[in-house]
Amino acid sequence: MQAVVFALLAVATLGGALMVVLSYNLLRSALGLVLALFGIAGLFLLLEAEFVAIVQVLVYVGAIATLVIFAVMLCRNYFDPTQARFNDQWRLVAGFAALFFVALAAVLLQVAWPVAIEPVPSDVITQLGVAFVGPYAVPFEIASALLVVAMIGAIIVARERE
């Protein structure tokens, strides 16, 4: 049963990713990205990491993908079927990407991963909260400072010049 669900989510994720990189229509690429992100949230649910799955939907789909669609709408020439999708080096890049995938697959199928499957603790969100204000407080504060800086920077960069 889990294998069937995993196969469906994998097809959705990889199909969405292929729509992103292969589509002529930029809006269709953005919607393919949304499909891929939902597929990945489903994979997180299958891996019993529910909090990360919800954060993925809220932040990636709800904020980043929405921002991408906004940007696609603001740059008005988003559907031009005569315009080429790829630059001159795409065959070389495709070759290297395929080669890289083959190399990664060869390595990770050979390594004996120290797999230890245990039941997930029931208070994961509590432990995450404690970790964020305890051992991981410094990265947490730096991440919030980064978000403020990024927000201010994005507003200033994208502002209308008077």
Add this chain to the structure above:
Amino acid sequence: MVPLTAYLLLAAGLFCIGAFGALARRNAIAVLMGIELMLNAVNINLVAFWRYTDLAGLTGQLFALFVITVAAAEAAVGLALIIAIYRERNTVIVEDLDTMKG
């Protein structure tokens, strides 16, 4: 349960598709979408390793949450830059942005 290598292979495939998109597409927004795919592939790897090896420490989930945060900040700034570039030059094709070309 689904074997760990299945998740790792999926993440590797997603990473390679994202890398192809980031390197071969002409539109700057499509390049950014490829980069987001690569970051998501890394997140799948992190959470899969958390589930299959290191349940007590939660470091996999924490690292994935930080990756999502940094990706959000980077996507916001990148898309703001693209909007500003489009306003100036009326194009978002990366090949046409060559004022720094020697």
